[in-house]
Amino acid sequence: MKSESVLAPEEKEVDVNIGAVLRPKTWAEFVGQKLVVQQLKTAISAAKDREELPEHILFTATPGTGKTTLGKIVASELGAKPVQILGANLSPQDAYNALLQTDNTSHVIIVDELMKLKVGVATMLNLALEDYELPALSSQQSTRYYGRGLSRFLFIGSTTDFGSLPAALRDRFTYIFPLSLYLPSELAEIVRHSAKKLEVEIQPKVSGIIGSVARGTPRIANRILKRLRDYTSSLDEAGTWKHLEDIGIDRHGLDTWDRRYLGMIKARYGGGPVSLTTIAGSLGETTDTVQNVYEPFLVREGYVYITGRGRVLDRAKPF
Numbered sequence: 594m595k596s597e598s599v600l601a602p603e604e605k606e607v608d609v610n611i612g613a614v615l616r617p618k619t620w621a622e623f624v625g626q627k628l629v630v631q632q633l634k635t636a637i638s639a640a641k642d643r644e645e646l647p648e649h650i651l652f653t654a655t656p657g658t659g660k661t662t663l664g665k666i667v668a669s670e671l672g673a674k675p676v677q678i679l680g681a682n683l684s685p686q687d688a689y690n691a692l693l694q695t696d697n698t699s700h701v702i703i704v705d706e707l708m709k710l711k712v713g714v715a716t717m718l719n720l721a722l723e724d725y726e727l728p729a730l731s732s733q734q735s736t737r738y739y740g741r742g743l744s745r746f747l748f749i750g751s752t753t754d755f756g757s758l759p760a761a762l763r764d765r766f767t768y769i770f771p772l773s774l775y776l777p778s779e780l781a782e783i784v785r786h787s788a789k790k791l792e793v794e795i796q797p798k799v800s801g802i803i804g805s806v807a808r809g810t811p812r813i814a815n816r817i818l819k820r821l822r823d824y825t826s827s828l829d830e831a832g833t834w835k836h837l838e839d840i841g842i843d844r845h846g847l848d849t850w851d852r853r854y855l856g857m858i859k860a861r862y863g864g865g866p867v868s869l870t871t872i873a874g875s876l877g878e879t880t881d882t883v884q885n886v887y888e889p890f891l892v893r894e895g896y897v898y899i900t901g902r903g904r905v906l907d908r909a910k911p912f
């Protein structure tokens with residue numbers, strides 16, 4: 594499956610295991626996103642001057658680009674130990690408990706994957722975020738808690754799909770920060786820091802190579818480094834290209850699945866135009882997977898164009 598690729602941005606087991614070691618914990622360690630960092634610092638220091646918490650913050654960006662990392666740094670700058678929860682599968686009871694905790698343990702709550710919130714939970718949060726009131730969970734509890742005021746808290750949300758958030762929830766955020774993909778040079782810097790932490794020796798050119806094939810995404814850059822260190826604890830340029838090939842990444846930064854997609858359109862359909870349905874059928878995938886998993890990178894990089902008549906390969910591209 595394409596989602597198994599080393600170059601897929603979503604979090605995998607391998608990322609979680611070592612994530613805590615590599616995740617930047619301070620502004621100094623956090624590379625790139627200069628404008629966002631600057632605005633966050635301003636918001637934090639202004640709030641501190643007012644002896645308040647900053648207004649709610651939302652990060653929106655593709656997976657693995659630093660949303661959770663930034664949320665945790667903000668919490669730490671405020672001296673808070675955040676309550677951290679995932680939007681997916683969050684039950685009303687979990688949301689309720691998390692909101693209660695903001696009263697006792699922490700004044701910062703970080704919720705990832707906001708786009709996966711159930712409608713009922715989003716509605717609960719709407720009330721809590723605006724009026725700092727604990728909504729009713731059930732008729733039984735409503736007598737005890739409905740309308741109970743919460744103390745002020747800072748809600749830090751993140752989403753990979755801003756458009757799918759309910760408008761009412763979007764409106765609760767004063768700060769909305771879209772993160773951009775990282776430059777190869779920024780990714781190279783991240784790889785250099787990570788190599789140090791993982792005690793992998795890398796020649797200067799190697800971090801640049803990894804940065805150039807990591808699709809603008811720190812998580813992918815770190816994952817590649819971790820995969821390469823399985824081969825050796827000391828990476829030089831030639832060895833790096835060879836090991837990248839071993840894990841399915843070529844010199845253009847394409848993986849096995851990209852080559853299958855491009856190769857199929859070229860060989861069977863003369864480079865297109867060919868419809869999404871036909872491509873999905875030929876690859877044995879759903880149209881959703883082709884559109885959301887195979888194509889974003891290839892379209893962004895200009896390997897393929899989406900036209901009214903179907904997908905067309907760019908013949909000038911090195912494939």
Ligand SMILES: Nc1ncnc2c1ncn2[C@@H]1O[C@H](COP(=O)(O)OP(=O)(O)OP(=O)(O)O)[C@@H](O)[C@H]1O
Pocket residue numbers: 602603604612613615616617622623624625626654655656657658659660661662663705751753783811812815
């Ligand atoms: N700006 C950065 N500087 C250094 N390392 C970074 C940066 N951004 C992300 N990372 C690294 O990438 C990993 C993934 O980042 P993070 O978990 O913050 O992504 P995310 O945007 O929350 O992803 P998801 O959408 O899957 O929740 C982190 O553990 C960290 O090691």
Ligand SMILES: [Mg+2]
Pocket residue numbers: 660661662705751
């Ligand atoms: Mg996250």
